[in-house]
Amino acid sequence: MAVGISGSPSATSKSRVLVEHALAQLEARGAAVRLIDVATLPADALLGRGSASQLTDALARVAEARIVVAGTPVYRATYSGLLKVFFDLLPQDALVGKVGVPIVTGHGVAHSLALDHGLRPLFASVGATVIAHGVYATSEQFADGTPAAELRAAVDRAVREAVALASAGSD
Numbered sequence: 319m320a321v322g323i324s325g326s327p328s329a330t331s332k333s334r335v336l337v338e339h340a341l342a343q344l345e346a347r348g349a350a351v352r353l354i355d356v357a358t359l360p361a362d363a364l365l366g367r368g369s370a371s372q373l374t375d376a377l378a379r380v381a382e383a384r385i386v387v388a389g390t391p392v393y394r395a396t397y398s399g400l401l402k403v404f405f406d407l408l409p410q411d412a413l414v415g416k417v418g419v420p421i422v423t424g425h426g427v428a429h430s431l432a433l434d435h436g437l438r439p440l441f442a443s444v445g446a447t448v449i450a451h452g453v454y455a456t457s458e459q460f461a462d463g464t465p466a467a468e469l470r471a472a473v474d475r476a477v478r479e480a481v482a483l484a485s486a487g488s489d
């Protein structure tokens with residue numbers, strides 16, 4: 319099982335499109351997949367002001383997954399607050415034995431280190447084994463509203479790395 323976590327509040331999110339592309343690739347390889355769009359989860363529960371079955375279910379799906387794809391826009395030079403509140407609700411060591419696939423979209427290249435200095439340590443903080451090559455994309459790479467071929471290829475490579483790592487981990 320693979321889950322994709324989308325941490326963008328945008329209805330036309332570029333990072334979510336890349337997460338969906340990764341999930342489609344994983345599904346084509348036989349994985350059961352599930353998209354968790356954090357923006358659609360109840361805000362009070364996300365902020366710890368109560369509980370909600372949708373949130374409990376989303377956290378359970380993460381617990382079942384072998385591969386966890388996380389996508390986020392760059393906000394203020396790092397991952398979105400929306401993604402962070404979801405990760406804050408994961409138990410310590412929630413992603414031990416799981417493979418993390420980081421995907422980040424920013425307007426330009428200036429904040430591309432949000433991938434390696436933001437999302438990678440966020441994954442590591444809950445124990446995930448993170449693939450070598452995450453994906454960072456700029457607005458330019460969505461020129462006609464869809465991801466450029468080289469960007470789709472970068473996501474495909476990330477998926478191949480994740481599948482290889484997940485298989486190695488099951489020995």
Ligand SMILES: Cc1cc2nc3c(=O)[nH]c(=O)nc-3n(C[C@H](O)[C@H](O)[C@H](O)COP(=O)(O)O)c2cc1C
Binds near residue numbers: 394423426
């Ligand atoms: C509140 C806010 C903060 C942003 N901060 C940055 C930033 O620091 N660096 C950057 O390159 N882009 C920044 N952007 C642009 C987004 O990262 C960019 O448009 C991204 O592709 C949006 O992804 P999404 O479509 O998945 O939401 C910001 C956008 C918003 C709305």
